[in-house]
Amino acid sequence: MKKYFTTKPVAYLSAAMLLCLPFSNAVAQKQTETAKMNAFISGLMKKMTVDEKIGQLNLVTGGMAITGSVTNNGISDGVKKGAIGGIFGLYGTDNVRKMQEAAVKGTRLHIPLIFGLDVIHGHRTIFPIPLGMSTTWDLALIEQAAHIAAKEATAEGLNWVFSPMVDIARDARWGRISEGSGEDPWYGGKVAAAMVKGYQGTSMKNADAVMACVKHFALYGGAEAGREYNTVDMSRLSMYNYYLPPYKAALEAGAGSFMSSFNVVDGVPATANKWLLTDLLRKQWGFKGFVVSDYTSLNEVSNHGLGDLQTVSALALKAGLDMDMVGEGFLTTLKKSLQQGKVTQAEIDMACRRVLEAKYKLGLFDNPYKSIDPQREKTEIMTEANRKAARITAEHSFVLLKNANQILPLKKSGGSIALVGPLADNKRDMLGTWVIGGEWEKSVSVIEGIKHIVGDNVKINYARGSNITDDATFMKRLNFGPGMVWLDKQSPEDMIEDAVKAAKKSDIIVAVVGESQSMSGESSSRSDISIPESQQLMLKALAKLGKPIVIVLFNGRPLTLTWENDNAAAILNVWAPGTEAGNAIAEVLFGNYNPSGKLTTTFPRSVGQIPLYYNHLNTGRPYSTGPTKFKSNYLDISNDPLYPFGYGLSYTSFGYSNITLNKTKLKGNETLTATVTVTNKGPYAGEEVVQLYISDPAASISRPVKELKDFQKINLQAGEQKQVTFKITPQQLKFYNSQLKYDWEAGEFIVQIGTSSADTKNAKVQWAK
Ligand code: BGC
Numbered sequence: 001m002k003k004y005f006t007t008k009p010v011a012y013l014s015a016a017m018l019l020c021l022p023f024s025n026a027v028a029q030k031q032t033e034t035a036k037m038n039a040f041i042s043g044l045m046k047k048m049t050v051d052e053k054i055g056q057l058n059l060v061t062g063g064m065a066i067t068g069s070v071t072n073n074g075i076s077d078g079v080k081k082g083a084i085g086g087i088f089g090l091y092g093t094d095n096v097r098k099m100q101e102a103a104v105k106g107t108r109l110h111i112p113l114i115f116g117l118d119v120i121h122g123h124r125t126i127f128p129i130p131l132g133m134s135t136t137w138d139l140a141l142i143e144q145a146a147h148i149a150a151k152e153a154t155a156e157g158l159n160w161v162f163s164p165m166v167d168i169a170r171d172a173r174w175g176r177i178s179e180g181s182g183e184d185p186w187y188g189g190k191v192a193a194a195m196v197k198g199y200q201g202t203s204m205k206n207a208d209a210v211m212a213c214v215k216h217f218a219l220y221g222g223a224e225a226g227r228e229y230n231t232v233d234m235s236r237l238s239m240y241n242y243y244l245p246p247y248k249a250a251l252e253a254g255a256g257s258f259m260s261s262f263n264v265v266d267g268v269p270a271t272a273n274k275w276l277l278t279d280l281l282r283k284q285w286g287f288k289g290f291v292v293s294d295y296t297s298l299n300e301v302s303n304h305g306l307g308d309l310q311t312v313s314a315l316a317l318k319a320g321l322d323m324d325m326v327g328e329g330f331l332t333t334l335k336k337s338l339q340q341g342k343v344t345q346a347e348i349d350m351a352c353r354r355v356l357e358a359k360y361k362l363g364l365f366d367n368p369y370k371s372i373d374p375q376r377e378k379t380e381i382m383t384e385a386n387r388k389a390a391r392i393t394a395e396h397s398f399v400l401l402k403n404a405n406q407i408l409p410l411k412k413s414g415g416s417i418a419l420v421g422p423l424a425d426n427k428r429d430m431l432g433t434w435v436i437g438g439e440w441e442k443s444v445s446v447i448e449g450i451k452h453i454v455g456d457n458v459k460i461n462y463a464r465g466s467n468i469t470d471d472a473t474f475m476k477r478l479n480f481g482p483g484m485v486w487l488d489k490q491s492p493e494d495m496i497e498d499a500v501k502a503a504k505k506s507d508i509i510v511a512v513v514g515e516s517q518s519m520s521g522e523s524s525s526r527s528d529i530s531i532p533e534s535q536q537l538m539l540k541a542l543a544k545l546g547k548p549i550v551i552v553l554f555n556g557r558p559l560t561l562t563w564e565n566d567n568a569a570a571i572l573n574v575w576a577p578g579t580e581a582g583n584a585i586a587e588v589l590f591g592n593y594n595p596s597g598k599l600t601t602t603f604p605r606s607v608g609q610i611p612l613y614y615n616h617l618n619t620g621r622p623y624s625t626g627p628t629k630f631k632s633n634y635l636d637i638s639n640d641p642l643y644p645f646g647y648g649l650s651y652t653s654f655g656y657s658n659i660t661l662n663k664t665k666l667k668g669n670e671t672l673t674a675t676v677t678v679t680n681k682g683p684y685a686g687e688e689v690v691q692l693y694i695s696d697p698a699a700s701i702s703r704p705v706k707e708l709k710d711f712q713k714i715n716l717q718a719g720e721q722k723q724v725t726f727k728i729t730p731q732q733l734k735f736y737n738s739q740l741k742y743d744w745e746a747g748e749f750i751v752q753i754g755t756s757s758a759d760t761k762n763a764k765v766q767w768a769k
Contacts, residue, residue: 125387131600138713150201159371161212164214167215172529175522183645188246196214204362211358221243256289261294269300322354390578390580391587395588410510415459417450431517446512499538526557529559598648640758646755661751686716690711696749
């Protein structure tokens with residue numbers, strides 16, 4: 001061997017080795033860490049009884065938040081017996097310490113518990129709902145929001161958050177559309193990865209890092225008719241091309257755990273679906289973490305018709321489920337199944353190992369109390385800095401849907417504003433869905449925010465104007481917690497009259513209307529997605545005055561807004577902005593921040609158009625203009641959405657040049673560059689989300705009319721121009737074909753760059769293999 005080495009190659013070799021060294025060091029270090037972890041866990045598991053192993057698979061709720069219809073009892077005893085592996089819905093250092101001590105000091109093997117919670121858009125300091133965070137198109141802000149949530153959550157003893165929710169949703173009736181990032185698989189993946197990074201940080205062992213839990217695996221957003229917990233039926237092509245990418249992106253970002261979904265996937269409930277949890281997630285995608293069920297979703301496999309609790313628990317374990325949330329199916333049946341040969345010791349061991357590995361990766365075996373620090377609890381929660389970050393994120397999340405005659409921004413002094421609507425002087429509904437640690441009393445209402453900015457310089461004439469809803473049945477369903485929606489002492493007619501009086505005294509009307517907190521989120525599907533009637537009646541009475549109406553719209557989903565679009569002068573869509581709601585809204589209304597949010601979900605004109613999404617397939621008889629007969633359309637409504645994906649206005653306006661390409665004929669792995677010049681043509685500085693879409697008009701399968709492939713958010717001073725260049729490689733042209741092979745196909749592509757999915761400049765290229 002020696003004779004082959006000469007001086008020169010050795011020199012080359014050492015240069016190359018130097019370059020590779022950091023990488024190979026990192027790989028070697030990871031291998032050593034994994035080997036250490038494996039040895040530690042194997043050693044521990046040798047000492048564990050079957051009961052102790054099964055105990056690790058049992059996740060119970062601590063009851064500080066009710067997120068399902070059954071709960072667990074006797075938790076302290078369960079912990080001491082080693083029958084519980086983790087607790088969720090329990091936080092605060094005192095509470096967590098008590099339980100952790102019971103586990104660490106009170107059990108034979110001192111195995112720590114893992115503490116989880118639904119920290120969905122902030123823990124104590126609440127950020128905009130996830131759908132709102134997605135409309136910022138600012139991945140750094142999203143990552144920061146997740147990091148702040150992790151800091152606050154760990155300051156209260158938590159190790160694990162049930163987020164990000166990455167379910168693609170194309171149906172605004174589904175209330176949980178509020179918890180995701182909208183309808184685009186690529187962008188959904190980007191947001192998912194940013195959140196995972198924000199939660200888990202550089203190492204899950206850090207005191208301020210939590211383990212992410214990607215949910216709901218899989219396809220939960222495809223519920224038929226938008227009805228919560230309903231059946232999903234989907235082709236593999238749709239799964240692979242549209243619904244699965246965000247889960248995969250979250251996995252590739254390093255997410256430590258996954259949660260199985262309530263629905264069936266190809267006929268088999270996700271929680272007991274071997275194809276999903278083992279073949280796809282672990283074998284195809286290489287997931288190394290653990291999978292927890294959703295809340296009693298294991299028990300619900302029986303309702304799906306797969307057998308009694310013992311049968312479905314065995315099925316789920318064999319399918320690759322590692323931890324059972326709340327339902328105690330694993331706890332109460334696995335030992336019997338083992339004795340009867342229905343599951344194997346190896347299967348129980350595998351699930352137990354994965355749960356223990358998660359605890360190890362979090363550093364809980366080194367220090368089970370690592371996040372139980374009363375000092376941090378006092379100083380790191382709801383700090384000024386956290387609130388400021390929440391306000392800035394909220395401002396960036398607002399989408400200006402309409403702004404006729406540049407009515408916005410409003411003047412900060414002079415004149416008068418009628419501030420009306422049930423969400424104007426309201427703290428309760430500022431936070432939105434899923435705010436277990438959120439304290440609505442600490443949120444800023446819209447009226448407070450406006451007063452912070454204008455003080456006495458603008459006369460504010462306030463009237464509530466309407467109830468959130470006058471419909472008694474609807475109200476009852478919304479009030480699953482006490483006092484969420486209430487009726488005013490005044491009659492609806494008197495309230496409207498007050499609003500009209502306030503409006504008559506004012507130059508302009510700001511109506512703060514829309515959905516209250518409990519109208520979206522889990523178990524909050526709606527068949528009518530308009531603003532509730534009580535509020536519409538108020539708006540209609542106000543419209544008769546002929547004064548300009550600015551609608552500040554609260555919503556956990558796209559709403560149908562055709563009347564509002566026709567009759568309001570401006571609509572600012574604010575979702576549910578979080579703790580700093582009022583301040584953020586006022587900053588934008590009065591022009592301290594120029595709105596830059598863009599929709600990540602299509603807004604239909606009517607619920608009858610649903611599902612309506614921008615990346616749909618063409619039909620054989622597409623309709624655009626001209627005679628309608630024998631074309632794909634409706635007799636009574638246009639095909640177009642009211643507001644398309646990617647849409648959102650600014651106080652300024654942006655002009656786009658035509659696209660310049662570096663070449664129009666490409667081959668193989670070449671890179672295409674596509675450049676546009678964007679000009680700020682209006683009077684304000686502003687941010688624009690420049691969007692790149694590509695169509696693949698001739699392929700082996702029918703491909704979407706267009707697909708988002710990239711974007712850049714740029715800042716332009718008034719009058720300023722910037723060139724924006726996108727680099728496009730064949731990687732971005734890939735899709736799953738009928739054989740589920742992921743590849744690109746040669747041919748024509750149409751590159752589209754613009755301000756929304758419906759407003760782009762286009763250029764064609766030919767790309768050969
Ligand atoms: C929801 C999950 C949530 C879990 C725990 C379930 O009902 O679907 O998203 O993480 O409860 O609260």
